[in-house]
Amino acid sequence: MNQAESLKIVRLAKAASPAQAVDEYTPDLWHEVLKPFRFVDAHQALIELAGDTEWIHVSHVKARIKRIRGARLDAFGQLPEPPPGAEDPAVYPRWVAETRRRIGDGTLTERPALPAGTEKPRELDFTSVFRSVDDVDGAA
Numbered sequence: 641m642n643q644a645e646s647l648k649i650v651r652l653a654k655a656a657s658p659a660q661a662v663d664e665y666t667p668d669l670w671h672e673v674l675k676p677f678r679f680v681d682a683h684q685a686l687i688e689l690a691g692d693t694e695w696i697h698v699s700h701v702k703a704r705i706k707r708i709r710g711a712r713l714d715a716f717g718q719l720p721e722p723p724p725g726a727e728d729p730a731v732y733p734r735w736v737a738e739t740r741r742r743i744g745d746g747t748l749t750e751r752p753a754l755p756a757g758t759e760k761p762r763e764l765d766f767t768s769v770f771r772s773v774d775d776v777d778g779a780a
Contacts, residue, residue, distance in 0.1 A: 645679040646671035649686060649701070656690035673698045674705075678745060681705045709744035716743045720751050 641649075647667045654662050674682055685704035689696050719739055726735045742748035 649682045653696040670698045
């Protein structure tokens, strides 16, 4: 989040809580705390918090952002299969972190489709797999 977006978040928090004290240093502090997060997540957090609490502190916004992002991760479920080459120990942790970030951001919402099969499924010979019913009864 940039400085201008942080200022907008502070102004929206003040609008939601008119009695809340805001001085010339408030936007700077909120920016330092919220800098790692996206504006859209902070905005959604403020909307959710506005009806829940009389005072909106920057720590409330940060906690709600984490809850929003966590809910996206939970809703997505298990991570998709990593791409070829990601089994490399130097690549896999970066792929996991990037994939989780994209899911948390809401930019990765669908699982990639499984690759189309190129081979025709082989026919199974069930007589060779299962013993006959007579064989089980001991009559064969």
